[in-house]
Amino acid sequence: DAGVTQSPTHLIKTRGQQVTLRCSPKSGHDTVSWYQQALGQGPQFIFQYYEEEERQRGNFPDRFSGHQFPNYSSELNVNALLLGDSALYLCASSVNGFNEFFGPGTRLTVL
Amino acid sequence: GENVEQHPSTLSVQEGDSAVIKCTYSDSASNYFPWYKQELGKRPQLIIDIRSNVGEKKDQRIAVTLNKTAKHFSLHITETQPEDSAVYFCAARGNNRLAFGKGNQVVVIP
Numbered sequence: 001d002a003g004v005t006q007s008p009t010h011l012i013k014t015r016g017q018q019v020t021l022r023c024s025p026k027s028g029h030d031t032v033s034w035y036q037q038a039l040g041q042g043p044q045f046i047f048q049y050y051e052e053e054e055r056q057r058g059n060f061p062d063r064f065s066g067h068q069f070p071n072y073s074s075e076l077n078v079n080a081l082l083l084g085d086s087a088l089y090l091c092a093s094s095v096n097g098f099n100e101f102f103g104p105g106t107r108l109t110v111l
Numbered sequence: 112g113e114n115v116e117q118h119p120s121t122l123s124v125q126e127g128d129s130a131v132i133k134c135t136y137s138d139s140a141s142n143y144f145p146w147y148k149q150e151l152g153k154r155p156q157l158i159i160d161i162r163s164n165v166g167e168k169k170d171q172r173i174a175v176t177l178n179k180t181a182k183h184f185s186l187h188i189t190e191t192q193p194e195d196s197a198v199y200f201c202a203a204r205g206n207n208r209l210a211f212g213k214g215n216q217v218v219v220i221p
Contacts, residue, residue, distance in 0.1 A: 056206065
């Protein structure tokens with residue numbers, strides 16, 4: 001079992017561009033949550049996907065969107081990138097939201 | 112929404128001593144309280160968790176206590192070792208989402 005995996009590891013974009021991050025959950029997990037972690041801060045909840053639908057959403061603008069596929073993998077899309085979007089983006093998988101296991105994250109830098 | 116606060120922000124302890132980190136939460140409906148350890152440049156790792164119907168849980172040198180009335184929970188690490196040095200995050204789950212605290216930097220001095 002490879003655990004939670006994310007791709008890419010690092011990404012550099014310029015303001016205004018769009019980005020797609022990917023996550024594969026741990027085997028047996030059906031729920032995927034996305035978090036943004038700024039330097040020196042705790043993870044901030046973006047949204048959670050369950051049964052291919054967005055179940056909950058945090059205080060993030062509509063520029064942040066996502067998707068969950070039938071195999072439970074998920075994507076996070078961010079449009080019109082801002083400098084402030086630079087952060088570590090973490091994906092966590094679980095069974096119905098309990099015992100979340102985090103992936104290694106994608107480090108996004110917006111220039 | 113849920114608001115989680117952690118105290119203290121930094122904690123230094125001598126190797127072998129105990130460390131205690133306290134968190135408070137605001138939403139009385141929150142029902143699940145995990146603790147994560149994050150080493151520099153690595154992912155947060157779940158180290159222990161507790162549900163709202165339990166007051167205390169222990170796993171070797173780590174324990175968590177929950178006081179629902181006061182809406183606070185604490186992480187206790189006994190016999191600290193250098194490898195316990197990391198940032199520790201508490202979180203509270205309410206309304207299908209986890210709200211994290213800002214983290215505590217724990218430094219174990221050999």
